Amino acid sequence: MTETSKSLEEFDSELAKVHMRGQWQYDRMLGTVIGGPKPAGVPAIWRWNNILEKLVESCDVLEESFTARRNLTFINPALERGTTHTIAMGMQMLKPGEIAWAHRHTIAALRFAIQGGDGLSTVVDGEICPMEAYDLVLTPRWTWHDHENATGDHAIWLDVLDLGLVMSLNAIFYEPFGDERQPKRADPADYLAARAGSVRPVWERRRDSHVPIRYPWRDIEPRLVAMAGSEGSSYDGIALEYANPMTGGPTLPTLSCWIQLLRSGEETLVHRHTSSSVYFVVRGTGRVVVDETEIEWTKHDAFVIPNWSWHRFINDSKEHDAILFSVNDIPTLKALDLYFEEPELSLASAPWPAVPGNLTRDRRRSS
Numbered sequence: 001m002t003e004t005s006k007s008l009e010e011f012d013s014e015l016a017k018v019h020m021r022g023q024w025q026y027d028r029m030l031g032t033v034i035g036g037p038k039p040a041g042v043p044a045i046w047r048w049n050n051i052l053e054k055l056v057e058s059c060d061v062l063e064e065s066f067t068a069r070r071n072l073t074f075i076n077p078a079l080e081r082g083t084t085h086t087i088a089m090g091m092q093m094l095k096p097g098e099i100a101w102a103h104r105h106t107i108a109a110l111r112f113a114i115q116g117g118d119g120l121s122t123v124v125d126g127e128i129c130p131m132e133a134y135d136l137v138l139t140p141r142w143t144w145h146d147h148e149n150a151t152g153d154h155a156i157w158l159d160v161l162d163l164g165l166v167m168s169l170n171a172i173f174y175e176p177f178g179d180e181r182q183p184k185r186a187d188p189a190d191y192l193a194a195r196a197g198s199v200r201p202v203w204e205r206r207r208d209s210h211v212p213i214r215y216p217w218r219d220i221e222p223r224l225v226a227m228a229g230s231e232g233s234s235y236d237g238i239a240l241e242y243a244n245p246m247t248g249g250p251t252l253p254t255l256s257c258w259i260q261l262l263r264s265g266e267e268t269l270v271h272r273h274t275s276s277s278v279y280f281v282v283r284g285t286g287r288v289v290v291d292e293t294e295i296e297w298t299k300h301d302a303f304v305i306p307n308w309s310w311h312r313f314i315n316d317s318k319e320h321d322a323i324l325f326s327v328n329d330i331p332t333l334k335a336l337d338l339y340f341e342e343p344e345l346s347l348a349s350a351p352w353p354a355v356p357g358n359l360t361r362d363r364r365r366s367s
């Protein structure tokens with residue numbers, strides 16, 4: 001043992017000068033997260049009336065958007081950027097006749113149409129994806145995309161991107177196309193999306209990424225309504241994931257989109273998970289209680305539930321169901337083996353409905 005008169009603090013600063021750090025300094029930091037992470041950001045809501053007012057103003061201020069977007073991102077009051085530490089949610093407005101010029105980036109994105117209609121579309125890698133109200137359109141990483149409003153009205157949609165995630169990995173590439181529009185595929189039979197249904201060409205190589213996919217609301221809503229009588233999740237109600245038709249897995253490699261029905265009078269159990277989520281109210285009214293914060297929401301509001309926050313949903317209405325569209329980073333956490341939930345794992349845990357014939361047979365056997 002050698003005698004030293006140096007204090008640990010002095011040694012720490014000496015180490016810093018030679019670009020080193022003792023593990024004991026991390027240990028101090030780790031001591032603050034015993035019991036789990038501190039949620040990144042706070043619960044917050046952006047109200048439809050306020051958003052709409054600012055979107056309309058943005059049309060005057062940003063007269064022409066070129067490759068930029070008239071997108072207003074919802075910044076979490078406790079974060080520097082983004083709605084959660086991984087996800088950015090915002091709304092975008094396009095004037096009648098306008099085009100948001102083509103570009104591409106390694107941030108994955110998706111659009112959920114709010115005020116859409118015949119003539120509104122996002123072109124993704126040359127494929128025209130129409131945007132009627134509540135249609136979902138995917139813009140996977142590095143796909144060319146431009147938005148075109150050929151309707152007679154102002155168009156509005158929700159944009160959700162894995163911005164914070166890709167920024168923290170320092171993996172952003174960005175490229176403007178250099179022209180208003182990208183060329184469109186001439187033959188709709190060549191659409192990659194035409195290979196993403198229940199049948200596919202047997203002579204072609206399978207491909208499971210970077211496919212422009214559109215989920216029309218007219219297909220999704222009936223599926224949700226048909227499930228209304230199911231038990232659902234005690235924590236999330238009737239929550240359905242938009243499956244990626246190429247992989248059968250989550251919507252995008254990093255993000256999963258959900259459509260969620262909260263039946264009139266439904267109150268879910270409180271839970272928390274390492275994933276964060278952003279929500280958009282398609283219809284109905286209700287409340288979400290996140291840790292100590294209670295947020296009341298109504299049609300077209302947008303709100304955020306940070307990671308590792310206790311939360312539950314309440315639909316007080318005696319007559320009306322509520323529908324929420326949401327996007328979470330569960331696929332990212334699962335890929336990294338970091339998806340945890342308390343008080344129990346509720347995802348993918350219930351059995352499938354039993355086969356009726358087996359039930360009959362079992363009954364016969366036991367009598």
Ligand code: 1HN
Pocket residue numbers: 069071073088090092100107145159161163
């Ligand atoms: C972006 O490219 C779009 O393409 C929307 O519509 C929102 C937010 C941050 C960075 C890029 C779009 C965006 C964005």
